[in-house]
Amino acid sequence: MDIHIDERPNALVISIAGKIDASNSPDIEREIATSTVTVQKILLLDLQGLEYMSSAGLRVVLISAKNLKAKGLDLLISGLQGPVKDVFELSGFYSIFKIFPTLEEALNSIGS
16 A cells, blocks of 8 residues: 655645555554644545555545544545445445546646
8 A cells, every 4th residue: 555645735635556455544544634634625535546445445535534524624536446436336435525537637626
């Protein structure tokens, strides 16, 4: 699992590659929480490089969204593909989150 953080003018982009499962989801949750403590921007999770996500990963997304919402901020998701896209579709997350095919489209939607 690899995490890259990029602060843009209107969003904090966190790109995650590899796999998210029960073994590393606490680390990812902590990284996202730490990165968003002082940032007052939209969080954009770019999952283009993510190959696998278990229900533990979905939990990380939900908790992150809940924490951001408490601060009046949004969470956007981009780059879903393959099995990760299937997990988001089957879980009903497409109706909960703003999901974009690419990082560029997500950034364009917020004017970043």
